[in-house]
Amino acid sequence: MRFLIDQPVSPFLAVWLRSADGGGHDAVHVRERGLSRAADVELLSLARDEQRVIVTADLDFPRLLALGGHDGPGLVLFRAGNLSDLQMLTLLERVLSEVGAENLPRLAVVVDEKTIRITQLPIRRST
Numbered sequence: 001m002r003f004l005i006d007q008p009v010s011p012f013l014a015v016w017l018r019s020a021d022g023g024g025h026d027a028v029h030v031r032e033r034g035l036s037r038a039a040d041v042e043l044l045s046l047a048r049d050e051q052r053v054i055v056t057a058d059l060d061f062p063r064l065l066a067l068g069g070h071d072g073p074g075l076v077l078f079r080a081g082n083l084s085d086l087q088m089l090t091l092l093e094r095v096l097s098e099v100g101a102e103n104l105p106r107l108a109v110v111v112d113e114k115t116i117r118i119t120q121l122p123i124r125r126s127t
Contacts, residue, residue, distance in 0.1 A: 001101040003027040004047045006056035007036050009078065010085045013055060013092060023101065028052075040064055047073035053104045055092065057083070062108055066123040074104040074121065080112040 001023070005014045007030050017027035030036055030043065038046075040060045047054045053074035054061060061075055076095055078088060091111045098116055099109055110117040 001025045001104065002050060002052040004043065004050070004052040004054050004073075005029040006043065006054060006058055006061075007031070008057040009055055010088055012085045013088055016089060017092075023096065025101070026052075044068075044070070044073065051105065062110070062123070065108060065121065069122045071122045072105055074106060075108040076104065077108070077110045078112070079110050 003014070003017055003025055005011065005027060009029075011029040011031055014027040014029040014032070016022040017025040030038065035043065035046070040058065041064065043054065044061070044064055046052070048070070051073070053076060055076045057078040059077070062077060065075060076092065078091055080087070080091065083091070091113075095109055095111050095116060099107065099118060106121055108119040108121055108123060
């Protein structure tokens, strides 16, 4: 699986995802690409072009996906306030275990300390 780790998330998660313990995924943090200040729409486009799942704590991404009617990229959104590296890692491990990395490209997953909410992409606006 391919991941793009956004600026609000620790680069530690990209390192962990690339490790054997993290599954040996292709993961890159935006800092590694010199994109720390890139606009969210630019990161969405990059993730879509490279077929990467975005891992973020930025609330703009679900809105952009919904407004654009996009069927990707997949998204993992941390919704638990200020998190330590270890807390982020724990939440991501839960998502990978309970949702499965292979399903993430078609999903928007919102995770906090108690719940995992899953929405199939594209996000449909309710009427």
